[in-house]
Amino acid sequence: xxxxxxxxxxxxxxxxxxxxxxxxxxxxxxxxxxxxxxxxxxxxxxxxxxxxxxxxxxxxxxxxxxxxxxxxxxxxxxxxxxxxxxxxxxxxxxxxxxxxxxxxxxxxxxxxxxxxxxxxxxxxxxxxxxxxxxxxxxxxxxxxxxxxxxxxxxxxx
Amino acid sequence: xxxxxxxxxxxxxxxxxxxxxxxxxxxxxxxxxxxxxxxxxxxxxxxxxxxxxxxxxxxxxxxxxxxxxxxxxxxxxxxxxxxxxxxxxxxxxxxxxxxxxxxxxxxxxxxxxxxxxxxxxxxxxxxxxxxxxxxx
Numbered sequence: 001x002x003x004x005x006x007x008x009x010x011x012x013x014x015x016x017x018x019x020x021x022x023x024x025x026x027x028x029x030x031x032x033x034x035x036x037x038x039x040x041x042x043x044x045x046x047x048x049x050x051x052x053x054x055x056x057x058x059x060x061x062x063x064x065x066x067x068x069x070x071x072x073x074x075x076x077x078x079x080x081x082x083x084x085x086x087x088x089x090x091x092x093x094x095x096x097x098x099x100x101x102x103x104x105x106x107x108x109x110x111x112x113x114x115x116x117x118x119x120x121x122x123x124x125x126x127x128x129x130x131x132x133x134x135x136x137x138x139x140x141x142x143x144x145x146x147x148x149x150x151x152x153x154x155x156x157x
Numbered sequence: 158x159x160x161x162x163x164x165x166x167x168x169x170x171x172x173x174x175x176x177x178x179x180x181x182x183x184x185x186x187x188x189x190x191x192x193x194x195x196x197x198x199x200x201x202x203x204x205x206x207x208x209x210x211x212x213x214x215x216x217x218x219x220x221x222x223x224x225x226x227x228x229x230x231x232x233x234x235x236x237x238x239x240x241x242x243x244x245x246x247x248x249x250x251x252x253x254x255x256x257x258x259x260x261x262x263x264x265x266x267x268x269x270x271x272x273x274x275x276x277x278x279x280x281x282x283x284x285x286x287x288x289x290x291x292x293x
Contacts, residue, residue, distance in 0.1 A: 017261055067169075070169045070173065071169070071172070072173070072176065074172070074176075080168065083168045084168055084169055087167040087168045087169040087170070088169055090167055091167050091169060091170060091260075094212070094239055094260075095239055095260060095261070097239075098238075098239025098242060098260070099239070101242075109244075113212060114212075115166060115212050115213060115214050
């Protein structure tokens with residue numbers, strides 16, 4: 001249910017808000033030991049009634065396209081490139097989680113979210129003990145994005 | 158022309174709102190990246206309107222609204238929020254914010270939000286004048 005909500009809202013955000021064509025979605029719910037990260041990654045924690053870590057990881061080309069769309073044609077200056085890229089990954093995950101909350105269990109009531117955190121210089125995130133990872137990879141005309149939820153078996157179901 | 162304070166921790170959103178505010182014929186006084194930065198800026202120069210993000214590090218938007226309203230009960234603050242933050246929007250309105258706008262922010266949404274706030278206050282100001290006239 002959690003992953004379904006995240007995938008649905010990711011698809012809606014990419015296709016309807018950003019006008020990006022979705023080619024296919026692959027669901028990976030066998031809880032691998034680690035999550036392999038792509039070129040740019042952002043994560044958000046949820047707390048209160050639902051304890052999860054949600055991770056979104058982008059291939060360079062799709063993030064570059066999202067940056068272009070967010071910047072509305074304005075050029076990105078070299079000195080602010082890193083912050084702009086971080087803020088686009090952050091806004092994307094923020095929007096997707098915000099849109100997903102009403103379709104989370106209990107309509108997301110009592111669930112709090114942290115500000116987004118950028119992960120850089122890491123190729124993977126390993127799970128600890130009984131944590132579970134569920135993921136979906138969304139292939140678009142501009143490359144791939146993966147969205148994953150990590151938490152206890154109960155949280156991610 | 159309104160003097161607007163833009164508050165958001167995301168650079169891309171600060172840039173986007175700044176661009177739209179200018180496009181709508183207003184002036185951006187300052188763009189702040191957290192609640193404390195917003196309060197400091199508001200103390201230096203009062204804005205006619207503030208757009209305020211909710212989830213920010215250091216000091217969130219709801220706390221910043223409370224602090225600004227303590228200093229200026231007539232401050233006009235519009236919350237900028239994602240879906241699913243209804244509880245926080247309610248807290249912000251209770252704290253004194255006058256409206257909200259859902260992300261993604263567009264020119265139309267911003268124009269409508271600004272219009273609604275100032276229309277509402279224009280009506281209230283008119284009502285106050287009538288009361289004053291009656292009293293006189």
